[in-house]
Amino acid sequence: MIKQLRIKFIRISIAAVASVMVLLCAAVNVAYFLSVNAKMNDTIDMIADNQGRMPDMKRMRGQDGDGFKEGARGMRRQFNEETPFSTRFFVLYYTADGTLVRSDLEKIASVTDDEVEDYLAFAMKQNEGYGFTDGYKYKITRQDDGIFSAVFLSDYEQIGNITTVLWASGLATAFCILLICVMIVLFSKKAMAPVIESDRRQKQFITDASHELKTPITVIRTSLRVLEMEVGQQKWIDKATAQTDKLAGLVDSLVTLSRMNEGAYTFRAADFDISEALEETASSFKDFAEENGHALEIRIEPDVHLCGDAYAVRQLASVLLDNAVKYAADGSPIVFSLEKEKKGVRIRTRNACDDLNAEDLDRLFDRFYRADPSRNSAKSGFGIGLSIAKSICEAHDGSIRAETDDGTSVTFIAVLHNMKER
Numbered sequence: 489m490i491k492q493l494r495i496k497f498i499r500i501s502i503a504a505v506a507s508v509m510v511l512l513c514a515a516v517n518v519a520y521f522l523s524v525n526a527k528m529n530d531t532i533d534m535i536a537d538n539q540g541r542m543p544d545m546k547r548m549r550g551q552d553g554d555g556f557k558e559g560a561r562g563m564r565r566q567f568n569e570e571t572p573f574s575t576r577f578f579v580l581y582y583t584a585d586g587t588l589v590r591s592d593l594e595k596i597a598s599v600t601d602d603e604v605e606d607y608l609a610f611a612m613k614q615n616e617g618y619g620f621t622d623g624y625k626y627k628i629t630r631q632d633d634g635i636f637s638a639v640f641l642s643d644y645e646q647i648g649n650i651t652t653v654l655w656a657s658g659l660a661t662a663f664c665i666l667l668i669c670v671m672i673v674l675f676s677k678k679a680m681a682p683v684i685e686s687d688r689r690q691k692q693f694i695t696d697a698s699h700e701l702k703t704p705i706t707v708i709r710t711s712l713r714v715l716e717m718e719v720g721q722q723k724w725i726d727k728a729t730a731q732t733d734k735l736a737g738l739v740d741s742l743v744t745l746s747r748m749n750e751g752a753y754t755f756r757a758a759d760f761d762i763s764e765a766l767e768e769t770a771s772s773f774k775d776f777a778e779e780n781g782h783a784l785e786i787r788i789e790p791d792v793h794l795c796g797d798a799y800a801v802r803q804l805a806s807v808l809l810d811n812a813v814k815y816a817a818d819g820s821p822i823v824f825s826l827e828k829e830k831k832g833v834r835i836r837t838r839n840a841c842d843d844l845n846a847e848d849l850d851r852l853f854d855r856f857y858r859a860d861p862s863r864n865s866a867k868s869g870f871g872i873g874l875s876i877a878k879s880i881c882e883a884h885d886g887s888i889r890a891e892t893d894d895g896t897s898v899t900f901i902a903v904l905h906n907m908k909e910r
Contacts, residue, residue: 505672513657528646532626542571577640578596582611616628627641708732755797757796760793761791762793766805777809784809796907797884801880805824812839825837832904836902850890886904889901
């Protein structure tokens with residue numbers, strides 16, 4: 489259990505850290521893209537507002553000369569004197585019917601006069617506003633005289649910067665996540681030390697208490713037998729004996745469960761005929777089921793072998809069948825089955841159940857948990873059997889779960905895998 493808890497802790501920690509790192513990386517890249525995109529928009533606006541040319545930055549920094557739009561004055565701090573020489577762009581002017589009025593290719597070297605028609609055809613298909621195409625960011629504007637202008641700003645350098653930042657931040661994020669994963673794995677045992685120690689003390693207490701209870705229970709049981717020999721059979725003695733036997737069973741179950749959880753219980757793996765073992769176990773429950781008003785239907789696939797602990801597997805089947813008989817709805821049948829799987833076997837029990845709460849199914853395997861909130865002793869359960877069943881399944885590298893498909897019946901599914909022979 490501690491190992492599984494540690495693995496779960498590592499997974500949750502890594503997932504949380506990785507999520508934060510990825511979100512941070514995404515936020516940085518989105519912020520950088522928006523910043524670059526905003527600057528390109530400002531550049532295009534400046535060009536469009538100044539008749540398709542970059543203004544004189546020295547003049548803009550010194551004074552608000554004639555011929556500059558009001559919008560351009562507000563953006564001058566984002567640029568410097570070198571901006572007009574490093575900015576590559578071209579401008580097309582055309583009418584609504586697609587007639588090219590003029591083109592300005594002075595600030596671009598990669599576009600020839602022959603390619604202007606292609607860009608004009610592209611601009612004709614677009615609406616007014618901003619966009620990206622083939623290494624350029626463009627803005628299409630309708631001027632006051634009805635002429636359209638299309639400013640194409642080269643974005644190769646900006647996109648290259650965005651790509652560089654994306655790769656650099658991605659690699660840095662991946663490296664940080666990997667480093668943090670290693671640190672979490674290395675320090676997880678130390679972080680869980682208090683939990684491990686608390687669990688160890690709890691298990692030790694249960695084991696010690698169980699052993700200490702065995703002696704007084706044995707004395708009580710012996711005394712009751714002697715008393716019955718002297719005074720004869722009486723209902724009070726029978727009741728006390730029954731409760732003593734019940735308490736002895738609880739102590740034995742606690743010791744078994746504690747040893748399994750502590751790893752002190754040795755599972756002896758060997759190849760055996762699980763079909764024969766479960767057939768024999770299930771048949772022994774038929775009379776018990778009929779006495780409680782339930783028909784037990786056994787569906788066991790023949791000649792199935794498993795490498796595992798035969799005694800533990802029989803105990804698992806007994807727990808499932810005993811649980812089904814005790815908690816099945818009055819008069820309802822019980823189905824017990826065994827199916828072969830690729831890596832092992834699948835054991836099922838199915839029965840109708842009164843007052844079934846699907847939300848409680850996962851808790852059925854918790855120690856001392858009982859679905860009956862009144863803890864009616866007539867059911868004679870302790871809430872330990874399914875915990876033992878879970879430990880047996882985990883020892884066989886398997887799992888156990890409870891599920892319902894109609895809300896009125898419950899199916900317990902135990903999956904066992906082949907163990908290495910010991």
